[in-house]
Amino acid sequence: MIGRRFGVHEVEALIGSGGMGEVYRARDTRLGRAVALKVLPPEVAGDAERAARFEREARALASLNHPNIAAIYGVEDRALILELVEGESLSHRLERGRVPAAEAIKIAGQVADALDAAYERGIVHRDLKPSNIMLAATGAVKVLDFGIAKVELRDTDETRQATNEGTVIGTTAYMSPEQTRGQSIDRRTDIWAFGCVL
Numbered sequence: 001m002i003g004r005r006f007g008v009h010e011v012e013a014l015i016g017s018g019g020m021g022e023v024y025r026a027r028d029t030r031l032g033r034a035v036a037l038k039v040l041p042p043e044v045a046g047d048a049e050r051a052a053r054f055e056r057e058a059r060a061l062a063s064l065n066h067p068n069i070a071a072i073y074g075v076e077d078r079a080l081i082l083e084l085v086e087g088e089s090l091s092h093r094l095e096r097g098r099v100p101a102a103e104a105i106k107i108a109g110q111v112a113d114a115l116d117a118a119y120e121r122g123i124v125h126r127d128l129k130p131s132n133i134m135l136a137a138t139g140a141v142k143v144l145d146f147g148i149a150k151v152e153l154r155d156t157d158e159t160r161q162a163t164n165e166g167t168v169i170g171t172t173a174y175m176s177p178e179q180t181r182g183q184s185i186d187r188r189t190d191i192w193a194f195g196c197v198l
Contacts, residue, residue: 001014001039002014006026006039008031009027009029009037010027010029011024011026012025012026012034013025015036018147021038021039021041021054022038023036023037023082024036024037024039025037026081028073028081034084035073035083036070036081036083036085037076038057038079038082039078040054040078040079051078054078054080054147057147057149058072058075058080059151060118060121060123060146060151061082061146063121063123064117067140068110068114068117068140068142068143069117069143070082070083070085070134070142070143070144083142085134085136085142086136087134087135087137087138089130089131089132089133089134089135090131090134090197091129093130094130106141107133107141108197108198110140111141111143111194114141114142115128115143119190122151123146123150123151124150124152124185124186124187124189124190125193126148126149126179126185127145127171127174127193128143128190128194129196129197130197132144133197150185174193174197176192176193179192
């Protein structure tokens with residue numbers, strides 16, 4: 001993938017990978033800025049459910065405009081063009097040891113603000129965990145990866161299809177009991193995960 005182009009975005013390096021795709025550092029050759037590209041791998045691009053989740057993530061992020069949520073700049077082929085957050089994930093920070101209480105409170109406050117902004121738009125993250133929380137070099141905290149978010153589209157078939165009961169998706173250590181049972185969830189499932197992170 002290094003050197004490959006998605007529109008005007010040239011891939012420079014792999015940042016990480018997960019269940020919903022691979023994330024690369026890339027250069028926007030038109031605007032001269034660094035961005036993050038979340039790419040749906042070719043082997044799952046034909047999977048209708050994965051492709052639909054990818055599309056929902058793009059729409060969910062596009063509906064959010066908050067300083068504690070990494071922004072989306074656009075979609076190109078099977079890649080989301082995202083804000084590149086320079087810094088480290090909370091999971092990497094925790095590898096160095098305990099976070100002092102005052103710092104933990106500052107981080108938690110910004111995560112709570114991000115979740116509140118998402119709820120106002122009818123979005124439940126469903127996969128809040130330390131690796132999806134970035135501590136930017138500027139001191140800002142950014143919530144990432146809305147790949148399995150539940151988007152409340154108010155009485156549409158897509159909402160029911162995207163959140164069928166009996167489907168278990170997320171990271172087990174941070175899942176609420178109802179999420180692990182595949183039951184219907186709402187914002188309280190993120191509050192549970194927030195408590196686990198804290």
